[in-house]
Amino acid sequence: MTTPRSQHLITIAFATAAIAVAPAPVHTQVDSSIQSRVDEIFSQWDSEMSPGCSVGVTQNGETIFERAYGMADLEWDIPNTPETIFEGGSVSKQFAAAAVVLLVLDGVLSLEDDVRRWVPEIPDYGNKITLHHLMTHTSGLRDWGSIASISGWGRENRAHDHDDVLDILSRQTQLNFEPGTEYSYSNSGYNLLAIVIDRASGTSFAEFSKTRLFEPAGMVNTQWRDSHRRIIRGRSSAYNQTENSWEINRPVEYVHGNGGILTTVGDLGIWNQVLTTGGPWGQDFVTLMHKPGVLRDGSEIKYAGGLMLSSLGDVQAVTHTGSTAGYRAFLGRFPEQGISVAMLCNASNVSTGATGQSIARAFLGNAIKDPNTPNYRAESAAFNLEPFVGLYREPMTGLPMRITSQNGVLYSGTTALLPLSGSEFQVGNGDRRYIFERRAGKVIGFEVEDWQYSERSFEKVPTWTPNRSELNEFEGDYRSEEAETFFRVTATQNGLEIWQRPNDRFEVHPVYGDGFRSGGRMVRFRRDEDGEIIGLSLSIGRVYDMRFSREGT
Incomplete structure (x- = not known):
């Protein structure tokens, strides 16, 4: 019987021997040694039995390299090409930021607007959360997708829409941190920005982006995946690699803004040139897109409008990576050399940052000077x-x-x-x-x-090794209204087992007094002034200190 959690995964058997497939026709104005170096980077996906990637490189706005590897669709034997449409994961965020910037230039929005002016469903935490906080991941808002995972219905298991995002965020009683005191990556901010654009522009975020952003920029192959059910001509499927097979893993959600951009490497090359020149919108657009977040102590962070302001060796770099379901992406710009690198993939085993940087190194060559490794x-x-x-x-x-x-x-x-x-x-x-x-x-x-x-x-x-009697103290049921779930905790020989509906289990092991860990999960039990256990606190990834109350206390 196919379950709701698995019905969108279709397994495709591997052949025991990979069959080499010639890469898609190449557009190149570069030395053959650079082309060979890029081919080597993607050699493991250069097969009729594997999904793969499309790569585009421009210099000063002119395409100097386009090439594709592997298959867009393993069921129909359709190869990837430079024109194949992929989903860009979090590379999408800069487009949501750009839509906000356009409304700022229109005078409709201000980056200092309180998000609650436009989205009053967000609780009042006693500190103003601005649109720029959302753009730069300094709002302190918990990541709604991480909360959904805690509930047992993560983003890969349920078709969430923006109403679900608002419902989840409206239940949160606290922030991860006070706005402006820390950078912590959170998709919540960018889904809220999409909702703000809906409400401030009077049209859907997808339509606003089409008419005000993509079409004026000349990005004719770009749109939002605002419905995962819509047919998109030329789109690749996406895949996870298992031990002996590939399985389909495409996003099954309606949320977008945090991710969900459907595009080609050619359009991403056009976009990077717009971020360099300002395109139809001029220098003010460029300045606002590259405005970094500023923490409360006055220090600037390295994140701006969906853009990471960093370096590759000693070369200035403006980059972002993307990962959603089986799609992977990298978009990088190296302003001093005029080089832009776009990579879009439909294979989940592509390392986004490392692979994108390897492509960039092939084209930047001796321009990169890496720091010496200390002794x-x-x-x-x-x-x-x-x-x-x-x-x-x-x-x-x-x-x-x-x-x-x-x-x-x-x-x-x-x-x-x-x-x-x-x-x-x-x-x-x-x-x-x-x-x-x-x-x-x-x-x-x-x-x-x-x-x-x-x-x-x-x-x-100090480290802590509790005995069985001490472990038994933690047994009981614990409930969270914020995640709409409960945990049943039982003692084991070496730690605690936590059971959650419908039938998920994980074991946590003691680390320090009242603190237990399992991978990225940290569970701390809370006591009252008499030492009685009254609840637990769960921290996992982009959610800090979510409180569960012990039932019956």
């Missing part, structure tokens, strides 16, 4: 690392971090820490810093210095 062991030799070793906990989410010392080098997980002083460490080869604090000569925690945070700290905590 961590030599630089650490003069420091006593032992006081820093131990288990640490982030207070809001409860997520643990274990710092270890191996062969004379301090590690956070698998990332080496470079000592800059007796209390400050650089994390890997990046900009993040850990500033450790001592009290009475002992390390008690550290603060994180990074562009993502104005305030983020970890406290040192």
